[in-house]
Amino acid sequence: MITVDHLTRKYGDFTAVDDVSFVAQPGRVTGFLGPNGAGKTTTMRVMVGLTPATAGQVTIGGHLYRDIPNPGRHVGVLLDASAQHAGRTGREVLTIGARTMGLPDSRVEEMLALVSLSPEESKRRLRNYSLGMRQRLGIAHALLGDPTVLILDEPANGLDPAGIRWMRGLLKGYADRGGTVLLSSHLLNEVELIADEMILIGNGRIVAQGDKQSLLATETVSSLVTSLDNAALAAALQAAGHTVAAAGDGLRVAATTVEVGRAALSAGVVLTDLRVESAGLEDLFLSLTADTQRDTQAAAPAPINAGGAA
Template identity: 70%
Template sequence: MIKVESLTKTYGGFTAVDNVSFVAQPGRVTGFLGPNGAGKSTSMRIMVGLTKADRGTVTVGGHDYLDIPNPGRHVGVLLDASAQHAGRTGREVLALSASTMGLPSSRVDEMLDLVSLTESESKRRVKNYSLGMRQRLGIANALMGDPQVLILDEPANGLDPAGIRWMRGLLKGYAERGGTVLLSSHLLHEVQMIADELVMIGRGQIVAQGTPADLLRESGTFFRAVESTQLVEALAAAGIEASPVADGYRTDAEAIEVGKVAAAHQITLIELKLADGGLEDLFLELTAETQRESYQTGGAA
């Protein structure tokens, strides 16, 4: 389990993480989502003792990470796949980790096989690895000590579609065996497919958390109609507000309420459903003020 309580970190006058609290439970994959600069990486660095918090605490398995003896045997970490010794071979990188953790050398071959790095690839220097290969090597390193907890920052970055599917199965299987997985990602569709819990952060603050189904259910109803303007006006007359989203509209009202208003005014509905267009719409809506690019909920201006 990872327990984050009232975590705060400032740099001068800039607050990178502002009173962040959440729990990543064993047996579940927790997705940690946010735009660039939202505070994800800073939070993860604090979790593993690389950055000191100004206020708040983080415990992993009930302990401060820095107090855990031989931490690689308990917590697997991948924060930057490029932060590996470029002059060493992949095999050498893993062999050093195994030796440091007091593991047999046979563990190196097990991990290479697990992440599908071939014998010839393992003998190449890391500087000649693609980003996807470095990610695989980093995941192998994180799993080397058979830890109970995984903390992964953008683990799918650089992986091809087959690699992303492989990683999805690997992490789901890990969680199903009782492991705790916390991963950050910008690949929102992939997170939606793998995560049991979601924590969304913007400008250093938690903006939403819960299961994907609960968050999407709370996002309201999406609808499209032939007579869209007429339906929006009819809904407003009934006290129901609707706002443009993509090629339709979103409202906090239940779908049955929208359907009843449309039927009463003989309006032709094209689409009526939970606003489950995926995490991307929800993510952009909740973090709209933190995005570099403006989020257009309607058509082009």
Template identity: 70%
Template structure:
């Protein structure tokens, strides 16, 4: 099990991770969602013992990663598929890992077969690997020691659709056998397909967590009226949080439809549409929760 409590990391005046807490449990795939620069990789680097936190605790099975004897036998980590010795072959990388962990040489062949790297491909220099092949090799190395926990940062980068489906099945099977998976990604569809629990991070903070169903049912009420500019302040005056709909079609209010309907009546603003906002989908929810972190929020004025 992965446990993170109050994790904070700053670089100068920039806070990369801000009071982050969560648990990734055995038997589950935990999706770690967020835009680039949101704090996912920093959190994972702290878990892997590569970066020291300023405050908070990050443990795997109750232990700091740096205190685990022969950690590769307990935790499999893939943070950067390109951070492998370009002059070595794939087989050499796995063989060195197996020797370091005290594993038999047969384990190398098992892993190569598992990730569908052929004998010829395993003998090629990594500098000649595609990104997808490097990802497969990185996953093989993470699984080499038959660990109980996997920490994977953007493992689908470079994989084609068939490769993504393969990886999804691999990780699903791993979790069903009792393993704990922490999977970071900005590919929302990928996470939606595989994750049991999802964490959404923005500006270094966890802004939402739960299952897909829990997250979608917590998105409030969608309303479209003849005058949203009047309706929104009236709701806010009642203490209701209001935000624009991700598609620009109306507003999302963190209140029951009854409250929004009553406020509309009191304000004299006719409603055109009123419904629970649980049909928006994961992508819309993600954009709503991380709206202030998006670089691509404006499209007006872009030349054709």
């Protein structure tokens, strides 16, 4: 179990993590989600003792990370897949880790096989690894000591679709066996497929948390509808107090499908399509962190020399 208790980390006047509290439970994958710069990595660095907290604390199994003896046997960590000596081979990286933790060299072979790094690939130096290969090696190193807790920062970066599916199955199986997984990512749609619990963070503060169903239940219900007379239907819906907007060939209505159907019946309008507008985690997150997003919709820049040839 990972317990984050009123954690704050400041750098001068800048607050990177602002009074964050949550619990990552055993047997569950907890997704720690947010845009770049939201405070995810800083929180994880505090967890494993690489960055001191300004206030609050993080405990793993009830202990500060620095107080855990031989921590690699209890907590598997992947914060930066490239943070290894570029001149070492993948096998050397895992062998050093195994011997540091007091593990037999046979554990290295098991981990290489687990992450599908071939004998030839394991003998390459890290400077010649692709990002995806480095991620696989990083996951192997995190799992080397057979820990009960995994802390992984953006582990899907650089993995191809097959690799992402493999990682998803690996982590889900790990949690099913009772392990605690904390997985940070900005790939919201991918995390939806694996996380049991989600922590959404923006500008260093938690903006929402819970499972997918409970998070999306907080979204305003809306319906998409088309009819033989959209103008008459819109008038009936507005008269009933519902907000209506054009949406393609139909209307988007801030109301349930039952309420839309009743308004159509009372107006004598025939419906040709009526459905709930399904909201996704990405839509929810963007709406909750709209003021923290770096990118906004803007017109495309004019082409160079748009006024004529140079």
